[in-house]
Each structure stands twice: as C-alpha cells, then as structure tokens.
Amino acid sequence: MRQPVVNLSNCLFKRFLQTQNTVKHAKQQANNLKGKSKSSQDWLIRQLADPYVEKARMLNFRCRSAFKLLEMDDKYKILKPGDVVLDCGAAPGSWTQVAAERTNANGKVERAPRGAVYSIDLLHFHAVPGATIFGGMDFTTPLAQQRLRESLAGRQVNCVLSDMAPNATGVRMLDQESITNLCYEVLKFALAMSAPQANLVVKIWDNGDVPKLERDILCHYEKVKRVKPRASRGDSAEHFLLARGYKGPTPVPA
Known part of the structure; x- marks a missing residue:
C-alpha cells in the first residue's frame, strides 16, 4: 500500500x-x-x-521536577533495584515517586530486589507507595535525623537525594549561604549513613561557594559533576552536584 x-x-x-x-x-x-x-x-x-508540566500530568507525577531526577538517573545510573534511598526536601513527592519506581520499593517488579525509600520535608504530603514519609519535619534538626536513623534500623543508604532549598529572602548572598549550608547538612548525614559506592545529589544555586563545596564532596566520593537537567528552567540559577562512588568512612590514622 x-x-x-x-x-x-x-x-x-x-x-x-x-x-x-x-x-x-x-x-x-x-x-x-x-x-x-x-x-x-x-x-x-x-x-x-511548560511541556514538562503537561507531561507530569500525563504520567501521574506530582510535579515537573520528576523529570530532573529521571534525566540524571537515565544518564548517570544513580538508582537501581534494591537500593535504600533518602529523599530530603521531598514534598510534594515527585522525586520520591521516581525513587520508589527505580529502586522497586513499590514492589511492582516481582523478581527484582526490593528497595526502600525514606522521604522527609517540612511540609506534610501524601503517601507514596513503597516510601516511608516524614512530613512536617525539619531534616536539619537532631530529632528528625534521629527518627531517620531509627527507621533505617542499621541499614546503610545507597543514594541520598536533596532537592531542598530555603525560602528565598530576596537577599542574594543570604539565600546562597542558606542553600549551601543545607547542602553541607545533607553531606554530613550522607557520610554517616551511606554504604560504600553510594551516590549523592544536592541542589545548589550558583554562587562563589560552590567550588569549595564541590571540593569538599570530592574528598569523600570518587566523582563529582555539576549537572543542569533540561527540565531545569533556563532562567533558574539552580543546578545539581551529583557525586558517585562514596569512598566509605575515612580511616582513623594509627
């Protein structure tokens, strides 16, 4: 024909x-x-x-930010079935949805290892199948971190994700300092809880402290790369530091 x-x-x-x-x-x-x-x-x-907004609706993601994590995972393979994942700044839950799917925490693939996802945010948000949700909790507080440790029950984390950002004050230097401090909080917890060869993703806004943060992360991971996914709006100052291959706890000198 x-x-x-x-x-x-x-x-x-x-x-x-x-x-x-x-x-x-x-x-x-x-x-x-x-x-x-x-x-x-x-x-x-x-x-x-925005085409990503419509695409998120079609695929039942809670917001367009899901495509940022999907793109990073497609390219750098930071999530796999059976992984234990911590998602910081998780509301409304789109990264948690991706993590639960890619680690099989939702149990959709019967013959694949089943992962676990722990998600925390200052805001309350709806449950995600396969994820343990800590809503209304400030990740940076000792109480929140203790709750996470108790839930992990000795299991090490294979990937720490952070899409956290402070409420913008409009004072650029102050906002940049605040988000950098959040990244260090996430890094500190990741170093204490991660398994060897674990991965880390943190959101950062472009500022003069990023090179130092990058060097500090590289002390503990084999590779660190700045990434700006296509789904991240062009007029946004955000990008992500993606670290792979956690080297494990630093040995204490004899």
Whole structure:
C-alpha cells in the first residue's frame, strides 16, 4: 500500500499553532484571574505553556521536577533495584515517586530486589507507595535525623537525594549561604549513613561557594559533576552536584 506523503512544513506549522494556542489559552486564563498579581499571572502562563508540566500530568507525577531526577538517573545510573534511598526536601513527592519506581520499593517488579525509600520535608504530603514519609519535619534538626536513623534500623543508604532549598529572602548572598549550608547538612548525614559506592545529589544555586563545596564532596566520593537537567528552567540559577562512588568512612590514622 502506498504510504501517504507527509508535508513537513505543514506539521511544523501545526505544532507552532498548537504552541501559540497553548500560550494564548494560558494568557486568557491568567487574565481572567481577578485579584491576582501580574507575577501570579505570569507564573500561570509559564506553567500552562511548560511541556514538562503537561507531561507530569500525563504520567501521574506530582510535579515537573520528576523529570530532573529521571534525566540524571537515565544518564548517570544513580538508582537501581534494591537500593535504600533518602529523599530530603521531598514534598510534594515527585522525586520520591521516581525513587520508589527505580529502586522497586513499590514492589511492582516481582523478581527484582526490593528497595526502600525514606522521604522527609517540612511540609506534610501524601503517601507514596513503597516510601516511608516524614512530613512536617525539619531534616536539619537532631530529632528528625534521629527518627531517620531509627527507621533505617542499621541499614546503610545507597543514594541520598536533596532537592531542598530555603525560602528565598530576596537577599542574594543570604539565600546562597542558606542553600549551601543545607547542602553541607545533607553531606554530613550522607557520610554517616551511606554504604560504600553510594551516590549523592544536592541542589545548589550558583554562587562563589560552590567550588569549595564541590571540593569538599570530592574528598569523600570518587566523582563529582555539576549537572543542569533540561527540565531545569533556563532562567533558574539552580543546578545539581551529583557525586558517585562514596569512598566509605575515612580511616582513623594509627
């Protein structure tokens, strides 16, 4: 049977019209939001025109950030079935969803090793199949970290994930210092709880302290790389430090 001829120009033109219609529809919805500020309307326009937002809805992810972790894992293989994972700053749970799927913590693959995911956030969020949720808890407090240790019950962690970020004050230097301090908190806990060859991912905002943080992480891991996934918006200062191959506890000199 003769295949129909596809007019590429028409296809591209139709895709262009669909994009324009999406943006136009978003603008109309934003403009119809009485009492909303312009910044709120701009945010809505960006959300409705964002392909990752729509894709997240289609695949039942709780938010678009799932694709950041999916891309990093596809490329660097930081999660595998049977892994124990700690997800810091987990709400609303999209990274936890990815981790539970990739480690088989949700038990969907019968013949694969079953992992475990522990997720913590200041906010309360809905349960994720296969994950243990600590909502309404501040990871940086001794109480929260003790609760995590008790839940792990002696098991070592194979991957520590952190998508944590402080509430922005608008003072750039202060915000940069705050997120860097969060990264060090996560690193300190990871060093105490990780298995040899474990992996680490922390979110950071570009600032002058990043090279030092990178060097400090490299003291304990075989490789450290700065990563900005495609799903991370181009106008955002965020990127991730991805460390692989935890060297294990540093031996005490004789």
